[in-house]
Amino acid sequence: MEVPILKQGSFLIATIQAALTDADLLNLRNVLVQRVVLSRSRGAIVDVTSMDVLDSFASRTLREIAQIIRLRGAETVIVGIQPEVAFAMVQLGLTLEDIPTALDLEEGLAYLNQKPKPMR
Amino acid sequence: MADTKIRVPINSDKDIVVARQEGRTLAMSLGFSPGDATLLATAISELARNIVTYANVGDILLDTVNGAARLGMQVVARDEGPGIADVQQALRDGFSTSGGLGLGLPGVRRLVDEFQIVSDGTSGTTVTIRKWKP
Numbered sequence: 001m002e003v004p005i006l007k008q009g010s011f012l013i014a015t016i017q018a019a020l021t022d023a024d025l026l027n028l029r030n031v032l033v034q035r036v037v038l039s040r041s042r043g044a045i046v047d048v049t050s051m052d053v054l055d056s057f058a059s060r061t062l063r064e065i066a067q068i069i070r071l072r073g074a075e076t077v078i079v080g081i082q083p084e085v086a087f088a089m090v091q092l093g094l095t096l097e098d099i100p101t102a103l104d105l106e107e108g109l110a111y112l113n114q115k116p117k118p119m120r
Numbered sequence: 121m122a123d124t125k126i127r128v129p130i131n132s133d134k135d136i137v138v139a140r141q142e143g144r145t146l147a148m149s150l151g152f153s154p155g156d157a158t159l160l161a162t163a164i165s166e167l168a169r170n171i172v173t174y175a176n177v178g179d180i181l182l183d184t185v186n187g188a189a190r191l192g193m194q195v196v197a198r199d200e201g202p203g204i205a206d207v208q209q210a211l212r213d214g215f216s217t218s219g220g221l222g223l224g225l226p227g228v229r230r231l232v233d234e235f236q237i238v239s240d241g242t243s244g245t246t247v248t249i250r251k252w253k254p
Binding site: 089 | 133134136137140141144154155157158159161162165166169224226227228230231
């Protein structure tokens with residue numbers, strides 16, 4: 001299952017649209033990082049609104065995505081975690097550590113936009 | 121009550137998704153809330169991944185259970201992999217849980233009402249979990 005990645009200004013938006021296997025998640029990580037590098041993006045948004053389960057593997061892969069992209073000098077925001085999913089994650093003991101999250105795509109973009117532009 | 125036993129063979133990461141979707145469907149059909157169905161689906165996802173990661177092959181059995189005046193859902197995850205040498209240690213909350221490494225069993229235990237594990241370190245592992253409808 002390919003995750004579509006759209007470019008909006010200097011940001012990339014990856015919208016997960018169906019249940020992803022572990023292999024799909026790793027593919028998303030690799031492709032998104034590659035796209036951030038190629039397009040010199042300042043930020044990426046991963047929209048998980050349609051994910052009905054965020055288990056340990058998915059959480060770890062999202063953390064990896066954010067950490068790799070941060071090393072590129074860009075920021076990742078996870079948006080759209082459903083309330084039931086958030087509840088299950090906490091029960092399971094999963095966190096996204098210091099990765100920023102936002103309610104939805106709009107707020108995710110607003111978050112990235114208020115970041116100062118780096119001097120390039 | 122009709123026989124609701126569902127068996128999902130677990131051979132690859134694709135089967136993890138199938139198992140948790142079947143689990144959610146059964147939970148919803150039994151009248152569990154969307155929140156509880158999500159807890160069950162998440163627990164199934166973790167147990168199925170342990171099978172893929174540590175035993176390669178196994179299965180997930182989904183079933184209804186009737187308690188004293190209450191209805192519940194049971195999930196059995198079984199494999200014939202190497203087993204767990206130290207079950208007590210595997211049930212202890214450690215650094216591995218949040219890292220997504222390790223078995224994540226303490227987390228799974230928190231998602232459900234009943235949790236049982238049988239493994240003698242030689243002939244596979246069977247984890248049985250139950251969640252009761254409130």
